[in-house]
Amino acid sequence: MTDAPALPPLREVIRAHGLRAEKALGQNFLLDEQLLDRIAAVPGELAGRTAYEVGPGPGGLTRALLRRGATVVAVERDRRCLPALAEVAQAFDGRLTVIDADALRVDERALAGDGAHVVANLPYNVGTALFVRWLGGETWPPWWASLTLMFQAEVAERLVAGPGSEAYGRLSVLAQWRAKPRLALRVHRSAFVPPPKVMSAVVHLEPAAAPDGVRTGVLEALTGAAFGQRRKMLRQSLKAVPGALDAADRLGLDVTRRGETLSVDEFVALAREVGAAALCPSGERREF
Numbered sequence: 001m002t003d004a005p006a007l008p009p010l011r012e013v014i015r016a017h018g019l020r021a022e023k024a025l026g027q028n029f030l031l032d033e034q035l036l037d038r039i040a041a042v043p044g045e046l047a048g049r050t051a052y053e054v055g056p057g058p059g060g061l062t063r064a065l066l067r068r069g070a071t072v073v074a075v076e077r078d079r080r081c082l083p084a085l086a087e088v089a090q091a092f093d094g095r096l097t098v099i100d101a102d103a104l105r106v107d108e109r110a111l112a113g114d115g116a117h118v119v120a121n122l123p124y125n126v127g128t129a130l131f132v133r134w135l136g137g138e139t140w141p142p143w144w145a146s147l148t149l150m151f152q153a154e155v156a157e158r159l160v161a162g163p164g165s166e167a168y169g170r171l172s173v174l175a176q177w178r179a180k181p182r183l184a185l186r187v188h189r190s191a192f193v194p195p196p197k198v199m200s201a202v203v204h205l206e207p208a209a210a211p212d213g214v215r216t217g218v219l220e221a222l223t224g225a226a227f228g229q230r231r232k233m234l235r236q237s238l239k240a241v242p243g244a245l246d247a248a249d250r251l252g253l254d255v256t257r258r259g260e261t262l263s264v265d266e267f268v269a270l271a272r273e274v275g276a277a278a279l280c281p282s283g284e285r286r287e288f
């Protein structure tokens, strides 16, 4: 940890800069420094590394990342926060760069560079959209070294859920087929100002090796079909994906099972088989 320069407490910063939390921007601020330090510790060693933070707000998590020695690139769309963040940048000798933009519209790889650790406490809809973008690309390994993201607890549980559970779904497969997600810490709603209606949790993911011969588009089509009709047997739900029933047959998958009982490895095997058949020169090439 680097020595923290003297900055006013976050409550004072919020008061001084008139940062009344805006519901439309999903603003629920974290002010407890011990909790913020625990979140900033989740990615592991950050000294000399780049952290890419989305939605720094008044800068609580930003300060915690800087205290751990990271260089921080932060994207914030609420211009009211910029003067407070400029004070943080000055206090930490320019180790903080703030981009005034909508995080859904920036090229984060160009901003943060390869190997950045992504850390964010975001509104639910923005966090999920970015998560799908960061996990869903065809290019792997990704530009980021790890993701440490706050979600509402129910979504966090979906990301780490296993087959057969109610929480298991498309997001679980997306998160687990080539990454290792873990629920790093639960955060009580009362830790936020103002408190949201639901509990939250921080999920940490590191990229793992991608299984050979699997295209994201095929896997997404399969999970879309399987979980879109959760109550249906595979022999019904897989009809939506060209070649999937034949592929299941070749793999010896029991098509009287429901999609939600398939493990991530079984989805991966099925996607590989469907993809291989789609590229087969004897058949027509199918696009996903």
Ligand code: SAM
Residues within 6 Å of the ligand: 025, 026, 027, 028, 029, 030, 031, 054, 055, 056, 057, 058, 059, 060, 061, 075, 076, 077, 078, 081, 101, 102, 103, 104, 121, 122, 123, 126
């Ligand atoms: N990181 C701060 C904290 O932990 O106290 C603020 C968290 S608050 C839940 C979410 C922050 O994300 C707000 O500052 C909000 O303005 C910002 N935000 C919301 N949507 C955004 C977007 N599309 N791009 C960038 N920032 C966004």
